[in-house]
Amino acid sequence: xxxxxxxxxxxxxxxxxxxxxxxxxxxxxxxxxxxxxxxxxxxxxxxxxxxxxxxxxxxxxxxxxxxxxxxxxxxxxxxxxxxxxxxx
Amino acid sequence: xxxxxxxxxxxxxxxxxxxxxxxxxxxxxxxxxxxxxxxxxxxxxxxxxxxxxxxxxxxxxxxxxxxxxxxxxxxxxxxxxxxxxxxxxxxxxxxxxxxxxxxxxxxxxxxxxxxxxxxxxxxxxxxxxxxxxxxxxxxxxxxxxxxxxxxxxxxxxxxxxxxxxxxxxxxxxxxxxxxxxxxxxxxxxxxxxxxxxxxxxxxxxxxxxxxxxxxxxxxxxxxxxxxxxxxxxxxxxxxxxxxxxxxxxxxxxxxxxxxxxxxxxxxxxxxxxxxxxxxxxxxxxxxxxxxxxxxxxxxxxxxxxxxxxxxxxxxxxxxxxxxxxxxxxxxxxxxxxxxxxxxxxxxxxxxxxxxxxxxxxxxxxxxxxxxxxxxxxxxxxxxxxxxxxxxxxxxxxxxxxxxxxxxxxxxxxxxxxxxxxxxxxxxxxxxxxxxxxxxxxxxxxxxxxxxxxxxxxxxxxxxxxxxxxxxxxxxxxxxxxxxxxxxxxxxxxxxxxxxxxxxxxxxxxxxxxxxxxxxxxxxxxxxxxxxxxxxxxxxxxxxxxxxxxxxxxxxxxxxxxxxxxxxxx
Numbered sequence: 001x002x003x004x005x006x007x008x009x010x011x012x013x014x015x016x017x018x019x020x021x022x023x024x025x026x027x028x029x030x031x032x033x034x035x036x037x038x039x040x041x042x043x044x045x046x047x048x049x050x051x052x053x054x055x056x057x058x059x060x061x062x063x064x065x066x067x068x069x070x071x072x073x074x075x076x077x078x079x080x081x082x083x084x085x086x087x088x
Numbered sequence: 089x090x091x092x093x094x095x096x097x098x099x100x101x102x103x104x105x106x107x108x109x110x111x112x113x114x115x116x117x118x119x120x121x122x123x124x125x126x127x128x129x130x131x132x133x134x135x136x137x138x139x140x141x142x143x144x145x146x147x148x149x150x151x152x153x154x155x156x157x158x159x160x161x162x163x164x165x166x167x168x169x170x171x172x173x174x175x176x177x178x179x180x181x182x183x184x185x186x187x188x189x190x191x192x193x194x195x196x197x198x199x200x201x202x203x204x205x206x207x208x209x210x211x212x213x214x215x216x217x218x219x220x221x222x223x224x225x226x227x228x229x230x231x232x233x234x235x236x237x238x239x240x241x242x243x244x245x246x247x248x249x250x251x252x253x254x255x256x257x258x259x260x261x262x263x264x265x266x267x268x269x270x271x272x273x274x275x276x277x278x279x280x281x282x283x284x285x286x287x288x289x290x291x292x293x294x295x296x297x298x299x300x301x302x303x304x305x306x307x308x309x310x311x312x313x314x315x316x317x318x319x320x321x322x323x324x325x326x327x328x329x330x331x332x333x334x335x336x337x338x339x340x341x342x343x344x345x346x347x348x349x350x351x352x353x354x355x356x357x358x359x360x361x362x363x364x365x366x367x368x369x370x371x372x373x374x375x376x377x378x379x380x381x382x383x384x385x386x387x388x389x390x391x392x393x394x395x396x397x398x399x400x401x402x403x404x405x406x407x408x409x410x411x412x413x414x415x416x417x418x419x420x421x422x423x424x425x426x427x428x429x430x431x432x433x434x435x436x437x438x439x440x441x442x443x444x445x446x447x448x449x450x451x452x453x454x455x456x457x458x459x460x461x462x463x464x465x466x467x468x469x470x471x472x473x474x475x476x477x478x479x480x481x482x483x484x485x486x487x488x489x490x491x492x493x494x495x496x497x498x499x500x501x502x503x504x505x506x507x508x509x510x511x512x513x514x515x516x517x518x519x520x521x522x523x524x525x526x527x528x529x530x531x532x533x534x535x536x537x538x539x540x541x542x543x544x545x546x547x548x549x550x551x552x553x554x555x556x557x558x559x560x561x562x563x564x565x566x567x568x569x570x571x572x573x574x575x576x577x578x579x580x581x582x583x584x585x586x587x588x589x590x591x592x593x594x595x596x597x598x599x600x601x602x603x604x605x606x607x608x609x610x611x612x613x614x615x616x617x618x619x620x621x622x623x624x625x626x627x628x629x630x631x632x633x634x635x636x637x638x639x640x641x642x643x644x645x646x647x648x649x650x651x652x653x654x655x656x657x
Contacts, residue, residue: 002649013646020177027173031166036337039159043327049299049309054327057162058154058385059295062169062378069176069371076181077364085647087362 002085012083019075023068030056030064094471095234102475103249105268106482110253110261118511121258121518122189122494123358128263130365134372136263137356139270139483141168141347141373142380143219144226147273147480152452154388158318158326161388163336167343169374169381174348176370180357182563184366185645187652189358190491191351191555192499198562200638201570202504207577209499211554212351216488216495217528218547219352223488224533226481233422233457234474243533246478250485251526254493255519259359262486269479274379276476277456281383284390284463294386314389317396320404322442326389331608332600338611345617346548349556352487355494363648391459398462399440399448406437415461424451485529489522496521549588549609553580553616561624566642567633568624576624584616 003009034042035057042053050059080086115121128136146168154161186194192212196205224243231242253261281294289310291297301309314326324330347353356373357366399416401407409431416438419425428447431438438448457477460469497518502509509517554577561568561576588609591598600606607615633639644650 002647009643009647016646023177024173027170031170031340032337035162035166036333036340039329047299048296049301049311051311051327054159054162054311055299057159058165059382061166062382065169065173066371066374066378068173069367069374072177073364073367073371076367080364080648083647085649087364087648087651 003083008083012079012085015079016076019072019079023072027065027068031061035061089467091234091467091470092236094467095474098468098471098475099235099478102268102272102479106249106253106265109265109268110257113257113261113264115256115258115260115515118189118498118514118518120260121515122490122498123355124258124260124263126359127361128359130360130369131372132263132267133356133360133365133369134374135270135376136266137353137369137373138376138380139266139273139479140356140487141353141377141484142270142273142480143484144223144230144477144481146380147277147477148226148229148456149453150456151384151387151391152455154385155392155455156452157329158324159329160331160336161385162329163339163343165381165385167340168347169377170340170344171347172370172374172377174344175353175357176367176374178563179348179354179559180366180370181363181648182645183354183559184357184360185363185648185651187358189355189498190494191354191559192495193503194562195555195558195573196499196503198638198641199558199568199570199573200635201574204558204570204574204577205499205503207574207581208555208558209495211550211577211581212491212495212499215350215547215550216352216491217525217532220485220488220492220525220529221532223481223485224529227478228533229422229453230457230474230477230481233419234470240534243530246482246485247526247530247533250482250489251523254486254489254522258518259355259490262483262490263359265486266483269483270376273476273479273483274376276472276479277380278383280460280463280465280469280473281387283465283469284394284459285386287463288390288393294383294390298386298389310389310393314393317393317404321396321400321440326392332606335600335603335606335608335611338607338614340611342552342611342613342617343548345556346552346613349551349554349559350547351495351551351555352484352491354555354559355491356487363651387456387459391455391462394459394462395450395455396440399438399450401437406439408437409434412438413462415458418461419454419458424454425449489525489529492525493518493522546585546588549584549613549616550581552613553584553620557617557620557624561621563642563645566639568628569631569634571631572624572628575627576620579623580616580620583619584613587612587616 039053043051045052047055119125150164183194188194192205192208195208224246227246228239228242231237232239253265282292285291285294285297288303289297289300290303291300298310301307302313311327318326360366360369399407416425420427426449427438430436431447439445440448440450457473460473497514501517502514558573558577591609
């Protein structure tokens with residue numbers, strides 16, 4: 001076992017899952033939420049020359065996806081170090 | 089210099105580059121051939137993944153589809169990028185830690201079952217062949233329009249190229265060729281986009297330009313004008329959709345999980361040295377894909393305005409055929425623009441609309457390929473777009489060929505029928521299998537089945553309803569056993585296939601009212617995926633959970649430490 005104890009293994013996995021769920025919530029919010037189910041509401045708002053809902057569906061969601069992955073990479077590298085399961 | 093000579097030179101130079109890279113990166117072992125020796129840096133892998141992923145369909149057709157679908161086209165933008173979040177967060181790091189060559193390898197070992205492996209091999213091969221036929225068609229279209237060779241010759245040249253560097257370099261050759269191909273296709277996609285955005289709005293960035301005001305001094309926003317034009321001509325308003333909300337959701341989700349379940353995308357993550365690199369290359373892949381995918385909607389809307397203004401005239405009264413610019417007759421010859429007899433004879437002006445005034449029809453596929461000509465850009469830009477289209481088709485075909493050849497030589501031969509073959513023999517088998525795959529691919533490229541467009545729905549539906557749930561449960565649900573996983577996969581595939589076959593082939597005229605909850609065949613993979621999860625868990629309730637050693641195996645892929653190079657054993 002790479003972890004110090006079974007408790008550590010459990011705690012690591014729990015933190016990993018909670019980070020993943022939070023990020024996936026934002027993932028679903030910007031695409032399915034803002035881009036699809038709430039699109040008509042957001043389209044009432046003008047964002048530069050775009051309707052806001054349309055902008056999320058064709059631009060904003062993609063930018064958010066990139067940010068989400070890089071947050072995940074950073075946080076997971078920290079988490080790996082904290083539990084000493086990173087690769088040298 | 090004329091367009092044709094320039095195109096020959098530009099495409100010829102790119103071919104020379106690909107061959108040079110292949111010779112430099114020859115593969116010596118199965119490890120080199122399947123996973124590039126596991127030594128690809130994450131940024132390079134991200135770029136290769138992007139080229140692998142962006143096919144002739146992305147390059148040639150996507151902006152055109154968005155152009156004609158407006159808001160509804162967003163399903164492709166969100167669907168084909170959102171899948172990378174799932175890949176980077178839920179699949180790639182764990183599969184890299186598992187450290188095998190192929191997707192069926194994971195399914196077969198995790199579910200300790202030859203049946204599961206065989207089902208996975210079958211899906212991998214079907215998905216990959218579906219895709220490759222479309223790629224070869226793309227090469228054919230580019231060659232026939234820009235080089236004026238016939239489609240058969242175009243397909244054969246393309247196939248010979250791909251076979252040569254796949255055969256020689258395996259995954260290693262493919263990876264570094266794809267890096268070069270990404271640079272070419274991204275450059276070829278964005279340069280004309282910058283030009284047309286600047287002409288239309290005075291902005292340099294396409295991403296902000298299509299939300300800007302028009303440069304004609306009217307002060308109107310581009311998208312407002314497009315909405316207005318669309319309504320006037322009988323189309324749906326550009327920024328509002330006409331599909332059911334639930335269907336838009338189902339298609340988007342099916343494309344996302346389908347992307348995350350496509351074997352040729354997943355295997356790219358087996359080529360990096362470490363687990364943390366697998367996460368990072370997921371991020372970089374999306375950055376490189378986003379360069380093209382955030383540009384596409386700009387090309388879509390700007391070129392739509394250009395097309396409407398050219399054919400219908402700035403006052404939307406129609407333009408006489410003899411006054412039309414040359415690109416119209418160029419593309420008319422390829423059959424992608426159709427003009428009625430009366431308009432051609434000069435009896436009435438050309439008109440493009442969605443009502444009975446229409447006498448001219450424009451195919452979505454020309455939006456990208458013709459956009460430099462429509463905007464009067466110099467000939468070298470046109471040549472560049474041709475080289476970009478070919479790069480997109482070749483890079484994706486090569487990735488798919490590798491999946492097919494490894495499915496046959498590794499999953500079927502080595503892991504199923506003849507476990508005692510040596511590394512050298514396996515490598516030879518992989519190269520022979522790639523040869524057969526190329527021939528079959530070429531056949532479909534030259535004699536495309538009438539349903540190429542429809543079968544794309546199969547590829548995503550199959551991947552979404554079979555691989556994705558099986559892999560996710562393999563990682564996050566350690567008690568999931570082989571019976572449950574197989575039952576889930578079979579249910580998902582059979583349901584999805586049956587629905588698509590019924591509504592695409594047996595009853596193609598059916599509309600939203602006959603569909604299940606208004607979900608189109610393109611989006612049904614989402615329902616298939618849910619069924620897969622549900623059935624697998626019900627079966628698990630009545631059968632014994634996975635054995636202790638498998639649960640330990642799953643525990644061990646959940647943290648990065650101790651990841652070795654990928655192996656076949």
